[in-house]
Amino acid sequence: MGIPAKDRARAEELRELLARWNREYYEEDAPTVPDDQYDRAHRELELLESSWPELVTEVSPTAQVGGRAVRGFGQYRHRSPLLSLANAMDTEELEAFWDRMDAALDPEVPREFFAEMKIDGLSMALIYRNGQLVTGATRGDGTTGEDVTPNVRMVRGIPHSLTGAPAVLEIRGEIYLSKEEFARINGAREEAGEKVFANPRNAAAGTLRQLDPGVVRSRNLQAFFYDVTYGEDLPFRTQQDMIRWLGEMGFDTEPGGRLFDRREDLVDFAVQWNGLRHDLPYEIDGIVVKLNHLKARESLGNTAKSPRWAVAYKFPPQEAVTRLLSIEVNVGRTGVLTPTAEFSPVSLAGTVVRRASLHNLDLIRQRDIRTGDLVVIRKAGDIIPEVVRSLPEERTGQEAEFHMPEVCPACGSPVVRPEGEAAYRCTGGLICPAQIRRGLMHFASRDAMDIDGLGEKMVNLLVDESLVANAADLYGLRQEQLEPLPRMGKLSAANLVAAIDRSRQRGLGPLIFALGIRHVGQKAGMNLARHFGSLAALMEASLEDLAAVDEVGPAMASSLKEFFTEPGNRQVISRLMEAGLKTTEDTAPRGDRLAGITFVLTGTLETMSRSEASALIESQGGKVSSSVSKKTGYVVAGSEAGSKLDKALSLGVPVLEEGQFLLLLETGPGKEES
Numbered sequence: 001m002g003i004p005a006k007d008r009a010r011a012e013e014l015r016e017l018l019a020r021w022n023r024e025y026y027e028e029d030a031p032t033v034p035d036d037q038y039d040r041a042h043r044e045l046e047l048l049e050s051s052w053p054e055l056v057t058e059v060s061p062t063a064q065v066g067g068r069a070v071r072g073f074g075q076y077r078h079r080s081p082l083l084s085l086a087n088a089m090d091t092e093e094l095e096a097f098w099d100r101m102d103a104a105l106d107p108e109v110p111r112e113f114f115a116e117m118k119i120d121g122l123s124m125a126l127i128y129r130n131g132q133l134v135t136g137a138t139r140g141d142g143t144t145g146e147d148v149t150p151n152v153r154m155v156r157g158i159p160h161s162l163t164g165a166p167a168v169l170e171i172r173g174e175i176y177l178s179k180e181e182f183a184r185i186n187g188a189r190e191e192a193g194e195k196v197f198a199n200p201r202n203a204a205a206g207t208l209r210q211l212d213p214g215v216v217r218s219r220n221l222q223a224f225f226y227d228v229t230y231g232e233d234l235p236f237r238t239q240q241d242m243i244r245w246l247g248e249m250g251f252d253t254e255p256g257g258r259l260f261d262r263r264e265d266l267v268d269f270a271v272q273w274n275g276l277r278h279d280l281p282y283e284i285d286g287i288v289v290k291l292n293h294l295k296a297r298e299s300l301g302n303t304a305k306s307p308r309w310a311v312a313y314k315f316p317p318q319e320a321v322t323r324l325l326s327i328e329v330n331v332g333r334t335g336v337l338t339p340t341a342e343f344s345p346v347s348l349a350g351t352v353v354r355r356a357s358l359h360n361l362d363l364i365r366q367r368d369i370r371t372g373d374l375v376v377i378r379k380a381g382d383i384i385p386e387v388v389r390s391l392p393e394e395r396t397g398q399e400a401e402f403h404m405p406e407v408c409p410a411c412g413s414p415v416v417r418p419e420g421e422a423a424y425r426c427t428g429g430l431i432c433p434a435q436i437r438r439g440l441m442h443f444a445s446r447d448a449m450d451i452d453g454l455g456e457k458m459v460n461l462l463v464d465e466s467l468v469a470n471a472a473d474l475y476g477l478r479q480e481q482l483e484p485l486p487r488m489g490k491l492s493a494a495n496l497v498a499a500i501d502r503s504r505q506r507g508l509g510p511l512i513f514a515l516g517i518r519h520v521g522q523k524a525g526m527n528l529a530r531h532f533g534s535l536a537a538l539m540e541a542s543l544e545d546l547a548a549v550d551e552v553g554p555a556m557a558s559s560l561k562e563f564f565t566e567p568g569n570r571q572v573i574s575r576l577m578e579a580g581l582k583t584t585e586d587t588a589p590r591g592d593r594l595a596g597i598t599f600v601l602t603g604t605l606e607t608m609s610r611s612e613a614s615a616l617i618e619s620q621g622g623k624v625s626s627s628v629s630k631k632t633g634y635v636v637a638g639s640e641a642g643s644k645l646d647k648a649l650s651l652g653v654p655v656l657e658e659g660q661f662l663l664l665l666e667t668g669p670g671k672e673e674s
Helices: 005-027 035-051 091-104 179-191 200-208 213-218 239-248 263-279 294-300 361-366 436-444 456-464 471-476 489-505 508-514 522-532 535-539 543-547 554-565 567-578 610-619 643-651 658-667
Strands: 074-077 113-119 122-129 132-138 144-147 168-176 222-230 258-260 284-291 310-314 319-331 336-348 351-357 374-380 384-390 424-426 598-602 623-625 634-637
Touching (some): 005 035, 091 284, 091 294, 091 310, 113 263, 168 200, 179 200, 200 213, 258 263, 319 384, 336 374, 351 374, 351 384, 436 456, 436 471, 471 489, 471 567, 508 522, 508 535, 522 535, 535 554, 535 567, 554 567, 598 610, 598 643, 610 623, 610 658, 634 658
Parallel strands (some): 598 623, 598 634
Antiparallel strands (some): 113 284, 122 168, 132 144, 168 222, 284 310, 319 336, 374 384
């Protein structure tokens, strides 16, 4: 009997869907469907292929593990394949796994199974040689992963050296983000108008694939380890003892694992944790159950994709249906307009939720969400409510499409959507009340106007007391206005007024940076100052003039033009000029000793900040870059220098200590080694 045409077509459709979803999940860290939808499609294809073996192909997603290694990192071929796990979608399938093991095992093998929390993170293999960490690699396709060793060294809790380890040790674990850190990162990304991560697993994967290890360090990744895949003369024979040994060696292990010798107790444990998982500080999406005795696993072997002696019990998705009452637009501290869903209160994952960010208009259109819809709600990372989808089949005709406002709801300035971006932004940066607190803190920061004493608490106090509504108001503050404020007093008030007064002479470069123009960093501010020579000339520059400046691309040029076109911004700048701030700059370097030489700064310098060192280099005609290449002239390395120093040494780029750098500034090239 031939394969029915509908089954053949459905199998092909499922293979295409699963291949795309795998690519989005494993390689792009940007899934477009929830895990349960993927699992249902995967299970449907498995059933079709089991019914019609002729449908099975070598490239079927049912025979694949993870995704291919991504460009940008070196590749690492695993000593033994890193397989994925078969799923048990409910307690009946979990019981069936136990029964299969009971029937397949030798009668003398104890029926013991070790159950562990299934961490929702990124699989990782670590390789140690002679006790030293030499490689950290992702699972990839199970055979070949990405070599992300510099980033793995930034993960909290991963030891760089071991005592008493075998000559070669390979272990496997899971890199993850805590729920709190996941919420912090997504909040910051949304404020900046960047795409948010769908869940902690994708946030961890996206972080570990950063080309800058400093970004990895800042995101506070953590790890749990649960398997030793290679090592000679290992002192354990069971999974339970392996976990204990890993802990003794200095690796973090998830503390919730338990040993079971009764099927009923294992099922009760899995069901219990489905309700308790929300109490954990990290996300779990199920329970992993493994045959405890390691030697007995060998007789059971593996399928092409997964071991027969283990299974992952997947928790059912926790979702709720509620009515979307309205979509409100909030303006963030960076000017990004974020639509927020307001819905009828609903209990979800242990709390009552009423609001959820919709992030941007593209997401609303993609999920076809309309005011008045019945919508499905869940929590990303068990902590952040999100609208998964609408239920269009329940519509009455009264639902309304949402449109982003044309003017900022906080200040009335025009709203723009920069080309190539999902975010809509307010253009009233210097006058928008929603942005003023962050804008003032940035304005006063060390690399900007360097106003000592004007930190977050003082900014909040000045805004709350209606003493300051924009940066220009700072230069009208008087000591007698500040003295009555909480925790101020006469001396503190006098010091703050003096610091504000000193900032008038900071210079044009720091002032341009202080204005908080999108895409314009400290270095760009200096380049613009030198190129145009005055703030007035910069404000009147055309897009072509702006794009001609060193390291100013189309996005920055457009951002500058939009900023200086907005009347409210020009009004504040006019007041800053009237307040006596220095708005002109010498357009030529003071010397040419370092002309044509590119420097990279790394680590902490003792006698100056890196921004001060950059200014000295540029004053002598040199250039400062953020990355090391064969064209780099020198790398200046302070204490705690990082990966840039390693790359310089590997490329043969000259490295200067601080004393040699200071001598080079005085004498020019050729004397720094004396």
